[in-house]
Amino acid sequence: MYTKTRSSDRHNSSYQVGELIADMSPAAKLKVPLLPEHKPELRHASVSGAVFNVSTSIIGAGIMSIPATLKVLGVIPAFLLILVVALLTDVSVEFLLRFTHSGDSTTYAGVMKESFGRVGSTATQVCVMITNLGCLIMFLIIIGDVLSGNRPEGVVHLGILQKWFGIHWWNSREFALLVTVAFILLPLVLLRRVESLKFSSAVSVLLALVFVGISSMMAIFALVEGKAKSPRLLPQLDNQVSFFDLFTAVPVIVTAFTFHFNVHPIGFELGKSSDMMKAVRISLVLCAAIYFSIGLFGYLLFGDSITSDILVNFDRNSGSAIGSILNDIVRLSYALHVMLVFPLLNFSLRANIDEFLFPKNPLLATDTRRFLSLTLVLLLISYLAAIAIPNIWYFFQFLGSTSAVCLAFIFPGAVALRDVHGISTERDRIMAATMVFLAVVTSTIAISSNIHTLFGNKS
Structure with a gap:
């Protein structure tokens, strides 16, 4: 994220200088050296570009564990939960944008600083760092599952490389991820401008739609052939699943809708603040539809055998060559999707860490040594963590219960309740x-x- 003092102020100041110069008389202009002949034009991002960036920030890895939440909650409660979280997300983003434009800040941490001082901005930066780093690790786990398989609960699921070429050292999880990080992700994260990622975001959304479309088609064929599983409409409570266990699915949905760390970088590229809310609402509707579709059709395909990462389920024997090809396309399309989402979240993570550690230093993009060092360290940490922690369900539960829920709901709600600008209505406070x-x-x-x-499992 950029701060006003480090980037936006300089951009706005140059624009204001341009306006003053344009108003000068010809005689006055002669006294000022190297004056531009025309007022510089501001190039604003389009709403469609913002929709792609917001949707990419939302979808991320969340789509992978949505089917597992349907297994825990049942279809109806899961649908209601997705709807409620999407509506609350809309409210929280509206709070953030309104208080941003009522104050002097241009970042999430800045809004929290205006309301709660240095403690508020530091808490926000720490939560962004935890959430985004966790998401980057989840992305690498997903890529590793697709390429080299996984062994959830002792069941072996082969990756695409192992399925095509057999099991070798060069298609092991460690080596496949190392090659991916070095030759695919590293060139993407070396881009220094967030707007340069809008095209990769558009491709990533398209790949997610391909994933959902093929999964839906496979589920419909299974229904026609009578091979579809019967999803539970309501949760099934027994000795193994208590009422309170159902709440463990809530953090997964919360994490899947958390994109608040990118609200300001994306929003300030647009010409009007209302354009950002329009982009957010379009994206929320699109992503909610994608989440519920993949959850329902994934449950129809695999039933209670769904793993925490549904991509692992697509390595099953389909019984036909076409089915096998479709399985591979589904897995590869989403692996490529998260590869393209990776740099977008890495951008916010890297900027927040740099601002947290070096608040008085020049912009990160202007310091090649600092930029490269921070980029390489983050990639190394993500890679090592993805090798050590092979299950994304634990990450979703941890992030959704802590840092993600703070960024998505607790912090925006607290800002509205604090109301340092006196703009909250009674409805807002409620x-x-x-x-x-x-x-x-x-x-x-x-x-x-x-x-x-x-602790129960350990005992």
Whole structure:
């Protein structure tokens, strides 16, 4: 993220100088050296470009674990949960943008600093760093699952490389991810401008739609042939699953809709603040439809055998050459999707870490040594963590219960309740209080349930 003092102020100042110069008389202009002849024009991003960037930020890795939430919750509660979280996300983004334009800040951390001082901005930066680094690790886990397989609960799932060429050292998880990081992700994360990622974001959204489209077609064929599984409409509570265990699915949905760390970088590229809310609402509708579609059709295909990463399920024997090809296309399309999402989240992560560690230094993009060092360190950490932690469900639960829920709901709600600019209405305060209360309660229950399950399994 950029701060106003480090980037936006300089851009706005140069634009204001241009306006003053344009108003000068010809005689006055002669006294000023090297004056431009015309007022510089601002190039604003398009709403469609913002929709692609927002949608890419939202979809990310979230789509992979949505089917697993349907297995836990059932179809109806999962649909309602996706709808509620999407609506609350819209409210929280509206709070952020309104308080941003009422103050002097141009970043999420800046908005929190205006309301809660240095503690608020530091908390925001730390949460962004935790959330984005966790998401980058999840992306590499997904890529590793696609290329080299996984072994959830002792069941072997072969990756595409192993399926095509057999099991060798060069298609192991460690080596395949190393090659991916070095030759695909590194060139992408070396881009220094966020607007240069809009085209890769458009391609990533298209790949996600390909993934959903093929999965839906396969599920429809399974229904016609009578091979589809029967999804549960409501959760099934028994000795293994208690009522409180259902709350562990909430953080997964929260994480899947958390993109607030990119609201300001994307929003300030647009000409009007209302354009950002338009882009956000289009993206939320699109992503909610994608999430529920892949959840439902994935459940129809695999039933209770769904893993925390549905891509692993697509290595099954389809019984036909066409089915096998479709399985491979589904897995590859989404692996390529997360490869293109990776640099977008890495951009915000890298900028926040740099601003946190070096607040008085020049812009990161102007310091090649610092830029390369930070980029390489983040890639190395993500790679090592993805090798050590092979299950994305744990990441979704942890992030959704802690940093993601703070960024998505608790911090925006707290800003509206603090109301340092005196712009919150009674309805805003009620919505903010409700949002914060629900976020705290569900996250507390989810964390407690996870701890109980962890220690219960050990005993």
